[in-house]
Amino acid sequence: xxxxxxxxIIGGLGHIGLPLGILFADKLKNVLLLDNxxxxxxKVMKGQMPFIEYGAESLLxxxxxxxxxxxxxxPEEIKNAKNIIFCIGTPIDEYLNPKxxxxxxxxxxxxxxxxxxxxxxxxxxxxxxxxxxxxxxxGPDINLSFCPERIVQGYAIKELxxxxxxxxxxSEEAISLAGKLxxxxxxxxxxxxxxxxxxxxxxxxxxxxxxxxxxxxxYMISNDMGENYEDIRDLMMENYPRMSGFPSAGFAAGPCLxxxxxxxxxxxxxxxxxxxxxxxxxxxxxxxxxxxxxKKHFLEKAKVGILGMAFKANIDDIRDSLSFxxxxxxxxxxxxxxxxxxxxxxxxYISKEELIDYSEIIIIGAPHDxxxxxxxxxxxxxxxxxxxDKLKK
Ligand SMILES: NC(=O)c1ccc[n+]([C@@H]2O[C@H](COP(=O)([O-])OP(=O)(O)OC[C@H]3O[C@@H](n4cnc5c(N)ncnc54)[C@H](O)[C@@H]3O)[C@@H](O)[C@H]2O)c1
Numbered sequence: 404x405x406x407x408x409x410x411x412i413i414g415g416l417g418h419i420g421l422p423l424g425i426l427f428a429d430k431l432k433n434v435l436l437l438d439n440x441x442x443x444x445x446k447v448m449k450g451q452m453p454f455i456e457y458g459a460e461s462l463l464x465x466x467x468x469x470x471x472x473x474x475x476x477x478p479e480e481i482k483n484a485k486n487i488i489f490c491i492g493t494p495i496d497e498y499l500n501p502k503x504x505x506x507x508x509x510x511x512x513x514x515x516x517x518x519x520x521x522x523x524x525x526x527x528x529x530x531x532x533x534x535x536x537x538x539x540x541x542g543p544d545i546n547l548s549f550c551p552e553r554i555v556q557g558y559a560i561k562e563l564x565x566x567x568x569x570x571x572x573x574s575e576e577a578i579s580l581a582g583k584l585x586x587x588x589x590x591x592x593x594x595x596x597x598x599x600x601x602x603x604x605x606x607x608x609x610x611x612x613x614x615x616x617x618x619x620x621x622y623m624i625s626n627d628m629g630e631n632y633e634d635i636r637d638l639m640m641e642n643y644p645r646m647s648g649f650p651s652a653g654f655a656a657g658p659c660l661x662x663x664x665x666x667x668x669x670x671x672x673x674x675x676x677x678x679x680x681x682x683x684x685x686x687x688x689x690x691x692x693x694x695x696x697x698k699k700h701f702l703e704k705a706k707v708g709i710l711g712m713a714f715k716a717n718i719d720d721i722r723d724s725l726s727f728x729x730x731x732x733x734x735x736x737x738x739x740x741x742x743x744x745x746x747x748x749x750x751x752y753i754s755k756e757e758l759i760d761y762s763e764i765i766i767i768g769a770p771h772d773x774x775x776x777x778x779x780x781x782x783x784x785x786x787x788x789x790x791x792d793k794l795k796k
Contacts, residue, residue: 711769
């Protein structure tokens with residue numbers, strides 16, 4: 404059977420779905436981006452990215468010129484696609500449990516339009532065991548594969564072609580078809596079982612989250628001893644390869660790390676003490692910072708500015724950013740808080756110059772490169788847990 408689209412991406416306007424769709428279109432695949440939220444459709448169809456994704460816009464424009472990108476919200480359209488890739492979100496709830504039913508409900512909604520000639524790929528980061536349930540739901544005749552996404556947000560276009568793609572599936576055919584498809588956009592393919600692939604994805608994010616927790620814990624110990632943590636970190640790392648890649652202290656946040664660490668924690672029925680300790684440490688950072696400031700300054704009525712509201716450097720995504728927790732805690736202390744972010748479009752935010760001018764105390768919330776060369780007048784107090792100063796050198 405001939406299909407109108409080579410690839411349909413469900414969640415096609417999201418942070419993972421859209422760059423992947425653009426890359427497939429760059430390899431001359433006819434791509435359908437399916438999303439139940441079309442607020443960014445017009446923008447994308449004009450060749451503009453709705454969020455920061457470095458290197459994506461020129462490829463998007465090229466793909467649109469070739470008429471290889473199509474956008475819809477109609478689930479039945481997936482009937483016309485040979486390969487269907489699920490890139491929807493996999494959130495946890497307010498009690499830190501994965502919303503597995505929500506994910507299965509979406510699959511169920513689309514299953515009516517799936518046939519055994521198609522290849523179904525799950526790309527979201529899932530609670531281990533979910534793919535097996537999807538397999539049960541779709542039936543053994545459907546080719547089902549799990550191929551986790553491993554890029555860091557904002558750099559999908561740069562990274563996808565450089566990273567090996569993990570491919571797993573429930574049949575030889577599904578594995579072989581998924582491998583062939585991802586060969587188009589990946590550096591190489593690593594084949595494995597579905598459970599190993601599910602775990603490898605969660606272990607990777609949990610490992611990063613634990614590393615951030617370790618460095619944050621060391622930061623707190625150093626500060627409590629009156630020592631400069633970055634000096635100690637430099638000592639640890641200088642010409643010492645075993646410590647290479649050891650992260651600086653900072654806010655470990657965003658939509659993936661905590662969420663995936665909690666998915667893994669849930670798998671051990673919450674007896675994953677390392678994951679929970681990491682969460683306690685990382686989520687405590689804003690409060691720790693406030694305690695640090697309070698040792699020297701009154702926060703009641705103090706004019707405080709937060710520079711950087713995104714969840715990490717050089718992107719515009721504020722999802723689960725700890726800058727917001729910091730803002731809330733500061734306001735609770737009676738501080739008069741203003742915010743600024745070079746990348747985030749919010750009419751309430753002021754420019755970095757206005758923020759510096761306004762604030763008595765300035766806190767770096769996200770270490771955007773642009774803040775590295777910022778001049779802070781000597782009568783202002785700067786709190787920079789990331790040590791941007793060091794990055795400057
Ligand atoms: N963001 C990252 O850097 C990253 C990296 C690796 C893996 N992941 C994983 O990829 C998945 C997607 O993450 P994301 O950051 O792209 O999320 P996102 O919220 O940016 O994108 C999800 C998209 O799915 C759409 N959607 C939701 N329900 C839908 C439905 N029923 N039908 C059609 N569209 C629907 C949403 O409107 C949204 O556009 C998650 O499992 C995440 O953990 C994300």
